[in-house]
Amino acid sequence: MKKLFYLFIVFPFLLNAQQEDVSQLKDIYEQSLTNGKSYEWLDYLSNQIGGRLSGSLNAERAVEYTKKELEALGLDRVWLQPVMVPKWTRGVKEYAYIESAPGKTTPVNICALGGSVATPEGGLRGNIVEVNGVEELQVLGKEKLEGNIVFFNKPMQANLINTFEAYGGCVNQRYQGAQEAVKYGARGVIVRSLNLRLDDLPHTGSMSYGDLPASERIPAAAISTKDAELLSTMLKLDPDIYFFFSQKCRVFPDVKSYNVIGEITGSEYPEEIITVGGHLDSWDLGDGAHDDGAGCVQSMEVLRLLKETGYRPKRTIRVVLFMNEENGLRGARKYAEVAAEKGEEHLFALESDSGGFTPRGFSFDCRPDQFEKIEAWKPLFEPYLIHYFERGGSGADIGPLKNGETVLAGLRPDSQRYFDHHHAANDTFEHVNKRELELGAATMTSLIYLIDKYGFSNQPKIKG
Incomplete structure (x- = not known):
């Protein structure tokens, strides 16, 4: 009742x-x-x-x-x-190119990652080593990475419907890439933009050096997805090509x-x-x-x-x-x-x-x-x-x-x-x-x- x-x-x-x-x-x-x-x-x-x-x-x-x-x-x-x-601050626009032979260069689109240090005066030029994520650094070790520029080229996973899940699967290479690459003697870091389509637009974002003293920090930049594909292809044809980039960013x-x-x-x-x-x-x-x-x-x-x-x-x-x-x-x-x-x-x-x-x-x-x-x-x-x-x-x-x-x-x-x-x-x-x-x-x-x-x-x- x-x-x-x-x-x-x-x-x-x-x-x-x-x-x-x-x-x-x-x-x-x-x-x-x-x-x-x-x-x-x-x-x-x-x-x-x-x-x-x-x-x-x-x-x-x-x-x-x-x-x-x-x-x-x-x-x-x-x-x-x-x-x-x-x-x-970012400073003047960044500049980069791939050098496949003396005097033969191909400009590519990059931008400094937020918080990165600048390249040395006159830019940074060196051989480049491609890796598929932060985990591969340990596999290659100091012998392969010391003195080189590390190229993180792990793409966002295209078959994930939740694009934030795809982003989460590779964002560590942008945020921690430079901090980890320093441990193996790398001189700089280039990171594939976190973007699911191929275009000419580099995507910036925050990065961290952890507790690294300023004197040990290396420059880090993002490269557009289209140019990341180009760089990867050129490395397969000739692993000894050079990469050059210049950025003038500053931390205050x-x-x-x-x-x-x-x-x-x-x-x-x-x-x-x-x-x-x-x-x-x-x-x-x-x-x-x-x-x-x-x-x-x-x-x-x-x-x-x-x-x-x-x-x-x-x-x-x-x-x-x-x-x-x-x-x-x-x-x-x-x-x-x-x-x-x-x-x-x-x-x-x-x-x-x-x-x-x-x-x-x-x-x-x-x-x-x-x-x-x-x-x-x-x-x-x-x-x-x-x-x-x-x-x-x-x-x-x-x-x-x-x-x-x-x-x-x-x-x-x-x-x-x-x-x-x-x-x-x-x-x-x-x-x-x-x-x-x-x-x-x-x-x-x-x-x-x-x-x-x-x-x-x-x-x-x-x-x-």
């Missing part, structure tokens, strides 16, 4: 709540697609500011611009969080920068924080439209859409535009450090850092019981062709918030074209589709709305 009474009372309430959610999501998508601001913001970030390398003037301009735009939204609070970040002392933060204070549980964000810095070759201008403007749009649809959050919704994801994660670590010092309670954190392509869904770093609750909302997203709800990774910038309780999530757009642009000169505004960007913003807002409305407790919270 009690069970029947419960169903009689509660079922209409649940039905009404579901209809309310359907209506709210519809309103969010409609506002984003017909009255959105994300594309306009991205246009300014990309075309009026451009590449936002950590520690650069453009990064400073991006901080000022996004802070001003967040203030214009009428949020309850907007502020800058200071953080010391690395400063590295750390400088002060900022995370940009804005929030709507929760009306019922202000102590519970829901964070959404992307990283404001980018590499310098393009204008950082996909990586990660898109994630920044989508995160800003989440707060605007909640206000625009008249929804008053129960919990504090906070947007964080992190600085220095690309070559240090300093902004992410600073944000988590300050949150811990203040004893802040983060219920949920969502990151968009996979490009502004068509959204497919989300991956969640959480416990099974938390995921079970989230998965129950999946039918609400299916009319918008959002089908991907899986447990997995989240995002680099929200990773430091992981504590076993906070649910972390990453927006998962279609990733098939992402690495065509990632860290390359064609990561530019014209390669972002307005509608796809706006769909991503609406999808993020919808999830934030549901997290805020229902939380993760099985019982409703009662204010005392």
Whole structure:
């Protein structure tokens, strides 16, 4: 009898709540697609500011611009969080060629890896040894590698549908290649660009020397995939060819920068924080439209859409535009450090850092019981062709918030074209589709709305 009474009372309430959610999501998508601001913001970030390398003037301009735009939204609070970040500059354009015979050279496309030292004055010329990944260095040993330039030519695995998995399978040659090659006496490192297509665009990215003293560091550069194939073929025909490259990059002392933060204070549980964000810095070759201008403007749009649809959050919704994801994660670590010092309670954190392509869904770093609750909302997203709800990774910038309780999530757009642009000169505004960007913003807002409305407790919270 009690069970029947419960169903009689509660079922209409649940039905009404579901209809309310359907209506709210519809309103969010409609506002984003017909009255959105994300594309306009991205246009300014990309075309009026451009590449936002950590520690650069453009990064400073991006901080000022996004802070001003967040203030214009009428949020309850907007502020800058200071953080010391690395400063590295590329210098004049890099130059490289393959020398197959005295006076016979073939120019190739390269770019310095972020954090690399420069080549010696006048450039670096030497024989080149091709390896299929970091693991092969030990096999060849010092006898084969000493005094030579190491050419890492392990490609992204083309038969993996998840392109981020393919990226993860070979990114260590870019990040650790120089550090490892030094152990065997190499004089320099050339790395195949992490890109699934053949083109002439070298893709930069962060690299590390570990604890190597400055005097032992060797220059490292990426080579385009098309030229990597050419170099590999020429080495097969003649292993004694020479490679020459010149780059003028420099490392400076750390400088002060900022995370940009804005929030709507929760009306019922202000102590519970829901964070959404992307990283404001980018590499310098393009204008950082996909990586990660898109994630920044989508995160800003989440707060605007909640206000625009008249929804008053129960919990504090906070947007964080992190600085220095690309070559240090300093902004992410600073944000988590300050949150811990203040004893802040983060219920949920969502990151968009996979490009502004068509959204497919989300991956969640959480416990099974938390995921079970989230998965129950999946039918609400299916009319918008959002089908991907899986447990997995989240995002680099929200990773430091992981504590076993906070649910972390990453927006998962279609990733098939992402690495065509990632860290390359064609990561530019014209390669972002307005509608796809706006769909991503609406999808993020919808999830934030549901997290805020229902939380993760099985019982409703009662204010005392």
